[in-house]
Amino acid sequence: MYHYSPSQVRKIRACERVWYFDKVLGVERPETEAMRAGRAIHAELEAWVRSGIVPSIPAAREASRTVPRDPALVPELAVAEILSERVALIGAIDLLDLRDPTHPIVTDYKTLGDWRYMLAPYALALDVQMCSYAYAVLEQLPSADACTIRHLYIKRTGVRAVPPRLVQTVISRAHVARQRIAALKTMRRGDALRVLPALENVPATGDPDECVRYAGCWYWERCKPVKHSILPPDSARRPEGAEYATIDTVSPEVRATLLKTQKDRAEYEATAAEFRATIARLTSAHVQK
Ligand code: SF4
Numbered sequence: 414m415y416h417y418s419p420s421q422v423r424k425i426r427a428c429e430r431v432w433y434f435d436k437v438l439g440v441e442r443p444e445t446e447a448m449r450a451g452r453a454i455h456a457e458l459e460a461w462v463r464s465g466i467v468p469s470i471p472a473a474r475e476a477s478r479t480v481p482r483d484p485a486l487v488p489e490l491a492v493a494e495i496l497s498e499r500v501a502l503i504g505a506i507d508l509l510d511l512r513d514p515t516h517p518i519v520t521d522y523k524t525l526g527d528w529r530y531m532l533a534p535y536a537l538a539l540d541v542q543m544c545s546y547a548y549a550v551l552e553q554l555p556s557a558d559a560c561t562i563r564h565l566y567i568k569r570t571g572v573r574a575v576p577p578r579l580v581q582t583v584i585s586r587a588h589v590a591r592q593r594i595a596a597l598k599t600m601r602r603g604d605a606l607r608v609l610p611a612l613e614n615v616p617a618t619g620d621p622d623e624c625v626r627y628a629g630c631w632y633w634e635r636c637k638p639v640k641h642s643i644l645p646p647d648s649a650r651r652p653e654g655a656e657y658a659t660i661d662t663v664s665p666e667v668r669a670t671l672l673k674t675q676k677d678r679a680e681y682e683a684t685a686a687e688f689r690a691t692i693a694r695l696t697s698a699h700v701q702k
Pocket residue numbers: 428429430431617618619620623624630631632633636637640
C-alpha cells in the first residue's frame with residue numbers, strides 16, 4: 414500500500430510536478446535550518462504535554478505557557494485511515510483536546526519567521542490538513558457536530574522569544590465532509606500522476622506565483638527545460654474509461670521509488686487502531702467523571 418498525507422494533497426494542488434519530484438522521483442531536499450528549528454520546537458512541546466518537561470528553547474518555553482497539561486490532551490497523535498485496498502491517508506495531530514468530547518479541539522503548531530505567514534481564519538477553515546484531522550476525529554465522535562481547529566503560530570526567530578499567536582475557527586461536520594470529498598478527488602489525481610512514466614509527462618500546473626514564491630521553487634532548474642508544457646500533454650490525460658498505467662509500465666527509476674515508499678497494510682491498520690483506541694479511552698474517561 415502507499416499513502417497520502419494532507420501536505421501531499423496540498424502539494425498536488427499547488428503544483429503536480431513538485432509532488433512528482435518529491436514523492437514519485439524521490440528527490441531528496443536538504444533539510445533547512447528552519448525545518449530543524451521547527452522540529453525541535455515540536456518535540457519540546459510534545460515532551461511538555463506528555464511529561465511536563467519544561468522546554469529549553471525559549472520560543473517553545475514561551476509557547477508552552479499557552480498549552481495546559483491535562484490527561485485529556487493528547488500530543489502528537491498519529492492518524493491513519495485505510496481508503497482502499499491500495500491507499501491510506503496518514504498524518505499526526507500535534508495536540509488533540511478532548512476535554513469536551515462533544516466539541517473536540519485540534520491544534521497544529523506552526524513555526525515561522527514572520528507573522529505575515531499566518532493564515533486568516535477563513536483560510537484556516539479551508540486548510541486540507543486541519544480539515545482532514547477534523548474529519549478523522551469527528552468520525553470517532555458521533556455526538557460532536559463541529560470541531561474547533563487552531564494554528565498556534567510560534568516565531569522561531571528574533572533575539573527574544575515572543576508570545577505565540579493563535580488563529581482558530583469552528584468548522585461544522587458538513588463543512589468537513591465537503592472538504593473531504595475535495596481531498597479525495599485530489600488523491601485520485603495523485604493516483605493518475607503516480608504512474609506516469611517520466612517527468613516530461615507530468616503537467617507543470619504550478620502557476621507563476623508558485624514557481625517564484627519565497628526563494629523560488631527548489632526544482633526550477635530541473636523543471637525549466639520542460640516548463641512550457643503548461644497544458645497536460647496527451648499522455649497525462651486519462652481517456653474516459655481507460656485504465657491507469659500500472660507499476661509495471663512505469664520507468665525503472667519511478668518503479669524503484671514507488672516500491673520503496675510502500676508499506677504493509679498492517680502498519681497502517683495498527684496506527685488506525687491506536688488512534689481509535691485513544692479517542693475511545695478519553696471519551697469513556699470523560700463519561701465516568
Ligand atoms: S518550477 Fe513551477 S511548474 Fe516547475 S515544479 Fe516548480 S512550481 Fe512546478
